Amino acid sequence: MKVRIFVTLKDGVLDPQGKAIHHALESLDFSGVNDVRAGKLIELDVDPSVTRDEIDRMCDKLLANTVIENFEIELPAAALETAS
Amino acid sequence: MQSAVIVFPGSNCDRDMAVALETVSGQKPHMVWHGDSELPEGLDIITLPGGFSYGDYLRSGAMASRSSIIKPIIEAARRGVKILGICNGFQILTETGLLPGALMRNSNINFVCKDAELEVANNNTIFTSRYAKNAHISIPVAHHDGNFFADSDTLDRLEDEDRVVFRYRSDINGSSRHIAGIINEAGNVLGMMPHPERAIDKKHGGTDGLALFESLVL
Numbered sequence: 212m213k214v215r216i217f218v219t220l221k222d223g224v225l226d227p228q229g230k231a232i233h234h235a236l237e238s239l240d241f242s243g244v245n246d247v248r249a250g251k252l253i254e255l256d257v258d259p260s261v262t263r264d265e266i267d268r269m270c271d272k273l274l275a276n277t278v279i280e281n282f283e284i285e286l287p288a289a290a291l292e293t294a295s
Numbered sequence: 296m297q298s299a300v301i302v303f304p305g306s307n308c309d310r311d312m313a314v315a316l317e318t319v320s321g322q323k324p325h326m327v328w329h330g331d332s333e334l335p336e337g338l339d340i341i342t343l344p345g346g347f348s349y350g351d352y353l354r355s356g357a358m359a360s361r362s363s364i365i366k367p368i369i370e371a372a373r374r375g376v377k378i379l380g381i382c383n384g385f386q387i388l389t390e391t392g393l394l395p396g397a398l399m400r401n402s403n404i405n406f407v408c409k410d411a412e413l414e415v416a417n418n419n420t421i422f423t424s425r426y427a428k429n430a431h432i433s434i435p436v437a438h439h440d441g442n443f444f445a446d447s448d449t450l451d452r453l454e455d456e457d458r459v460v461f462r463y464r465s466d467i468n469g470s471s472r473h474i475a476g477i478i479n480e481a482g483n484v485l486g487m488m489p490h491p492e493r494a495i496d497k498k499h500g501g502t503d504g505l506a507l508f509e510s511l512v513l
Contacts, residue, residue, distance in 0.1 A: 224444060225469065227404045273361060276354055276390065278397040279444055 212259050214266055215285040218275045219250035250280075296512050298324040298340045301368070303359045308345035308381065308492060315492040316342065319508040329362040340377040340511055341368055343384030345437070345490060355398060355440040356386030365391055377421060377511065378484040382438055385476070385486030394479055394486045395453070396445035401438070402469025408437040410501070411489055412464040413475055417457050420478055422485045424513060425506035432503035434489040436467065441488040443470040443477075453477055461487055 220226050226248050233247040253274055255266070266284055275282040298316045302309045309326065316324045324342070325335045334341065349358035359365075365387075372378050372393055380388040388394040401407055410433045415426040426432070445453070450471055453459050461476035468488075476487025491504025 224399070225402060225442075227400050227402050227442075227469070231404050273357065274353070276357070276397055278389075278395075279399060 212257050212261070213287055214255045214257055216253040216255065216266075216270060216274055217250060217283040217285065218253065218270075218280050219283070220248060221279060221281050224279050296320040296322060296340065297335070297338045298322070298342065299327045299335060299338050300324050300342050300344055301327050301329060301364055302344070303329040303346065303348035303362065303383075305348045305350055306344050306346035306383070308383075308490065311490075311492045312342050312344040312381070315495050315504070315508045316340075316511075318495060319505075319512050327364060329359065329364050332363040332367065334364070334367045334371060338371065338376055340379060341371060343368075343378070343380040343387050344492075345382030345384060348383055348387065351440070354386075354390070356383060356388075356390040359383070359387045360390035369393065372479075372484050375481065375483050379422065379511075380484075380486040381490055381492065382436075382441075382488055385488055386440060388484065388486040393484050394477055395449050396443055396471075396477070398438075398440045398488070399442040399444050399469075400440055401442050401467075406437075406439045407441065407467050408435075409467075410434070411436040411467055411475070413489060414462045414464055416459045416462045417478070419457070420460055420482055420485070420510075421513075422478070422507055422510055423460060425510040431464065433494070433501055434491055434504055435493045436489045438468070438488055441468040441470065443474045443488075445471060450474075456480065460485060461489065 228249040229247040270282040300309050300312045313324050386398045415430040418426045418428050458478050460478050462473045463475050478485045491507040494501045494504035
């Protein structure tokens with residue numbers, strides 16, 4: 212089962228990389244971009260027996276630093292149906 | 296003084312740290328591999344050196360802080376053993392939770408490598424007692440992720456409890472409140488981005504880092 216984890220900086224945490232990307236877009240004459248935030252996408256291929264709770268703990272313990280980052284877990288549609 | 300330098304894959308200041316420790320104590324430190332699960336007996340100080348452990352994968356210090364040697368280090372910290380983390384070592388200490396906050400990408404996204412002017416904000420610690428109060432010192436920095444971040448409550452608490460030990464005298468990396476080094480609540484764990492071990496010999500271009508290591512052997 213493929214699980215996608217999006218790690219993003221919390222609101223209010225300065226994102227220098229996002230800022231630099233924003234400037235680069237402007238220097239390429241793309242206008243109308245109000246803000247850029249850069250994050251990470253981590254894909255896990257896990258056994259179906261792995262629970263949502265375990266993935267949560269993986270994020271908490273290693274994949275995200277919750278001092279500065281938020282994470283969002285995206286499960287495949289089939290897994291979501293079984294869960295609900 | 297029994298000391299140890301923890302060596303991670305990608306550490307590159309481990310030997311400088313060892314030289315600094317031996318210079319002040321006359322005793323060779325134990326070089327301890329990150330994959331070990333036990334520390335040598337009777338250590339007075341454990342140091343986490345600078346470098347790029349695990350190639351800074353995921354986040355600086357993230358992988359190293361989950362090494363098997365970290366568990367005995369956390370236990371040693373609780374027993375009051377002195378822990379000194381410099382640069383990548385500071386990043387590892389925040390990732391383990393022994394120190395609060397996080398070290399983020401420098402605000403101007405450039406790697407900063409130069410002598411930094413610092414103020415010794417607290418000389419009443421076991422790491423800084425040989426410095427004069429509010430001393431101005433010059434210590435090399437070399438980092439990409441040295442931008443100290445913590446929420447404002449944590450920053451207020453660090454300041455109220457006198458736990459900011461070093462401050463940059465000008466903004467070099469975007470660190471909140473110019474913080475360059477902090478200490479834990481118990482006063483036995485210090486993390487700092489600047490490299491005092493690179494300023495202990497006249498041939499280094501300066502000796503302002505020596506007092507930190509001398510403080511350790513008092």
